[in-house]
Amino acid sequence: MSSKIDQILRTVLTRAVPKDAERRRILKLSQQVIESVSSAARRFSLNTEVSLEGSVAKDTWISGEADIDVFLKVDSRLDSSVFKTMCLKVAKEALRNYKPRTRFSDHPYVEAFIGKCRVDVVPCYNVDKGMWRSATDRTPYHTQYVKQHLNQELRNEVRLLKRFMKGTGTYGAEIRTGGFSGMLCEILILHYKSLLNTLKSATEWRDGMVIDIENHYKGDIEEVRDLFDQPLIVIDPVDKARNVAAAVRHERLWEFVSASRAFLKKPSLNFFYPGGQRKISSSGIRRRIQKRETSIVGIKVSKINVPIDVFWGQIYKAERCLANLLRGKGFSVIRTCSFSDEDDLNIIILELDEKRLPKTVKQFGPPVERRIESERFLLTHLKSTDTVSGPWIEKDRWVVLKFRRYTDVEKVLKDYLSDGGRNIGIPVTISKAIKKEGYEILVNYQIGKYLYNKKFAEFMSRYLSGRPTWMNT
Structure with a gap:
């Protein structure tokens, strides 16, 4: 069994790990976007630091699926309304040749496609760790954390986990999917050290599973569960007040658990790259x-x-x-x-x-021993035009047969x-x-x-x- 799994994982890595030529192309495009955003910021007199973040910066992206995330880090003293309007103007100007559109996560950002590559230009405040003014302020610290802790072997394990989740429909933290984010995949690999260990552990997950890789809560699981009422709790390594898995809906969590069990029982490449649907008519x-x-x-x-x-x-x-x-x-x-x-x-x-539905419905009233409630029930239904039959007593309760309105x-x-x-x-x-x-x-x-x-x-x-x-x- 293990040799079959090893063969499958080698095949996935062959397809998932970007080749040198693709890396150079994506990094060149990333640099061009950074320069374009920096130039637009200067034209609008916006003092900003522009940086590459996300999976491309962390080298955890999958071949053929690169998303370029460029961040505009502005002064933390900038007014929030100016922050939003000015940063969006800069982003749209930088991507003006690629039909940019405003998107929303926790706050607005700008998205465009350059060829098949999605480019997001995201504003954030340049703040000290823990002094967050917007949800995206953590992202540069996430990038730094992951780059410091992932080696090349673990980066490939992240690619395997992402591909498994994409293949099983559990990847993507956007509202439409309610699944696992890229950062969550990276933390799971940092915690479990490999795809296989992650899948094996997932087979035994229970509701309220807690992972705290920086040990922010010193093993106090009950405190964590009191703070976060979610089915999977993964404490953000750079912010103890945040659950990285907060977006994961129950359905996606248990689909991942079930898919993990199924793969380990009967390994197949289809978990990573599902076969095409039969012809649909x-x-x-x-x-x-x-x-x-x-x-x-x-x-x-x-x-x-x-x-x-x-x-x-x-x-x-x-x-x-x-x-x-x-x-x-x-x-x-x-x-x-x-x-x-x-x-x-x-x-x-x-x-x-x-x-x-049938035209009539049986409606139960209060127990007869409850005098006041019984009187109200009788008053309501005795002379009502939609009463078909009753009220009568069934065991210890009043019952009436009514016409439905709909x-x-x-x-x-x-x-x-x-x-x-x-x-x-x-x-x-x-x-x-x-x-x-x-x-x-x-x-x-x-x-x-x-x-x-x-x-x-x-x-x-x-x-x-x-x-x-x-x-x-």
Whole structure:
């Protein structure tokens, strides 16, 4: 078994470690971006120190997947409003030939693509360690820490871990994914010393797992868990008040744990580089939907004009609001998810046992021994026009049979989205888009209307499969 794993890891490293020519090209491009940002800063009279940070600076990037992170470090006394506006102007000016766009993480930065390489220009304050004014102030200290502690062997182990997480769909700390960040991968390798040790340890992880490589909390696990209410807690080596794993959602954590177990039991290159999906056809997806005999409901909304990082947080919130609405009306919600091509096709998927409910519902009241509550229950239901039968006593409780207000899922959605859904908690920007541009309710085969979009077809195929790709190995 170990020889097979060794062979797989050698193959992955052959593909993941950048060759000399690619390194030179990426480093040259990085230097060009640094010079362009520095020049733009001078033109705007912004006193700044420009530096290369992130995986390229730390040499933990994967071949063919380099992201260049250039930071503008400005005086810590600079006003926050000037900090944001002036730094963004500088960044956009520096990348003006590459269609720059503003993105958001904890605060705004500018992204552009030069060829296939993503370039981020990120503002931060030039502060002493621990005197943070913005979330990105820690990044230069992260870069310094990792460069000091990782040797070449460990850098390649980081590449293996990143590639394993990318292959299993657990990599990426952005809201859309809710997975493991690059920095988190680096800390895991610093702690466990190799990919295999990380995977073996992950098979035994429990909820509230704590890793503190700098021993900030002197082994006081309970104190750490009191401070951080997250399923995985990895203390930032340069800031004891921060959990590097805070972005990791429960689903991504346990998918990684399960994938680790599966790989160690049955090693395969597919965990790192999943095979391509079989050919997807619209008619095939329609047949699969029909075969399920459930009700798959899609709510399609038009383009939402907010930064994409903000958008994902809002569409996930809208998804939760709609699921809670339907549960509250008596529908059994099996599963929910959201799709976006990050352009003009956004669809929230809600899968239900049934799209129609019986006209009546049995409603339980208080125990008879509770006099005041019983009187209120009787007063409410005895002469109510929607009471079908009762109230009667069943064992020790009052019970009544009522007509439902809603029996059809489409009627519920239409009524509650008529004002944009603000009354059920739909975020403002999505609510405004619904009111201005409208929305569309799609049930079962009607979802096929948008399967012309290749990304959506792939999404629906994965959704209907309902299992991670590594389970097919």
